[in-house]
Amino acid sequence: MMEVVDNSYPGFQFSNFARNENLVAKGFPMPNSRKTGTTIAGIVFKDGVVLGADTRATEGDIIADKNCSKIHYLQPNMYCCGAGTAADLEMTTQLMASQLELHRLNTGRQVPVVAANRMLKQMLFRYQGYIGAALVLGGVDKHDSHIYSIHPHGSTDRLPYTTMGSGSLAAMSVFESRWKPNMEAKEAKQLVRDAIAGGVFNDLGSGSNIDLCIITKDGATMIRPYDVANVKGQRQGKYEYKRGTTEVLSTTVRPIQIVAETVKKVTVEEMDTA
Amino acid sequence: SACGVIMASAAVAGHSNMKSSHLASLTPQWMNSEVLTGTSIMAVEFDGGVVVGADSRTSMGTYVSNRVTDKLTRVTDRIYCCRSGSAADTQAIADIVSSHMEILEVKLGEPPLVQVAANTFKEICYNYRDMLMAGIIVAGWDKSKGGQVYTIPLGGMMVRQPIAIGGSGSTYVWGHIDAAYQPNMNQEETVDFVRKTLTLALTRDGSSGGVVRVAVITKDGVDRRVFLHNELPEFYQG
Secondary structure, eight states: OOOSSOTTSOSOOOTTHHHHHHHHHHTOOOOOOOEEOOOEEEEEETTEEEEEEEOOEEETTEEEESSOOOEEEEETTEEEEEEEEHHHHHHHHHHHHHHHHHHHHHHTSOOOHHHHHHHHHHHHHHTTTOSOEEEEEEEEOSSOEEEEEEOTTSOEEEOSEEEESTTHHHHHHHHHHHOOTTOOHHHHHHHHHHHHHHHHHHOTTOOSOEEEEEEETTEEEEEEEEEOOSOOOOOOSOOOOOTTSSOOOOOOOOOOOOOOOOOOOOOOOOOOOO | OOOOOEEOOSOOTTOOOOOOTTOOTTSOHHHHOOOOOOOOEEEEEETTEEEEEEOOOEEETTEEEETTOOOEEEEETTEEEEEEEEHHHHHHHHHHHHHHHHHHHHHHSSOOOHHHHHHHHHHHHHHTTTTOOEEEEEEEEETTTEEEEEEEOTTOOOEEOSEEEESGGGGGTHHHHHHHOOSSOOHHHHHHHHHHHHHHHHHHOTTOOSOEEEEEEETTEEEEEEEOGGGSOOOOOO
16 A cells, blocks of 8 residues: 555655645646734733734635634643644644643643743744744743743744734734733733734734633633624625526426345454454 | 744855745735844953843844844853844754753853853854854853853854954944954943944944843853943934
């Protein structure tokens, strides 16, 4: 049997690269991978951090998912917003969540946010940017409240406020004009909502709803959706055709007739447990 | 392929262009670009220690992804490094060297020498030179030779210098340091010289900017300072 994937060595497989180039040259374009065009953002406020994200996932020009969830769980005190290739984000955050849980069980204490940052950056650097995951990591631990921006090649920045994704410039303009240190929760939530809205309305790659996640020392609250910014319009009239609009000319009924019935016994081969 | 965040270096001869031909150009230019500009760093020895300084801009194409970056990274309590080039590469290298030095300190029972840290940087930067884009200045104080500055530019050579500059902004101040540098300055004069030089580099290089971060490393510890825009000297505005 021909092997589709050569598993003799671990890591990314580039053996189809020549074939793909050939196909493109012959006029068969590469299928677009599903990306999350995205606006994601995170800020530090008085009691912790607020993370925000839009909910549109695109495949080229088409919206593949109108309500996808871009704020991923890592630990009870840490969440991660993701922009980039949807599959890479899903796999990376799930892998990290499981690694962090093992870390928590190993050490017997709450995982510090720097640990998640370091594990993510070391993994992304190892893959030299081939994993298309741009993340905003936010969390609260016994030391402090943290927001980190993590780029696909493995560089990280610790900042009081940050944005990522195709709508990041629109969102950053909101932060740069209105962020202040030690904001109250209500003001902080409104600020993140407005920043994501900036991306939703001014960036084609972002849209639909706005999700928020507030993390304090007492725990995390996911609000999905926080704001349904784009409501689908109501149809004004009824566009169905009445019964009888199309005239029936003739009717023929041909039932499916059973010609023959055979019963064959299937012998189950017992598993060799010796 | 999309290239990440860059705080680049001056000399990039021989670096291959890694652009993929079939990538959709619907994504904005700054998400796909490979930009090789973005830093002014320097370090100066004085009697009793070293002064290191850097700007604070990290660029991703034409977008400034972090305007308050700290490019003066701690390797040990008395050894710091100034990073220029790819942010991902230099952060990863600094983390690795810092971890090696921590283990070495336990083995030796005393803080490691600046030369040892510089050599460790050099080993990584030279042996992986084809895969990395990192221009690093290592500076610190140890009890055997006092304040020392070692420069490790792109290809992985390492050399000790009394004054070292790096990054794309450094091209604008080679003449200034040749003319204005005096050996045997004291601590305050050195800090002032670093502040002045970085201001000149910053204001002419589009890819450097933000604030000027300075750290003074002596036997007594590290004194970190930040100079905001209004605290920088004013020069001919043209």
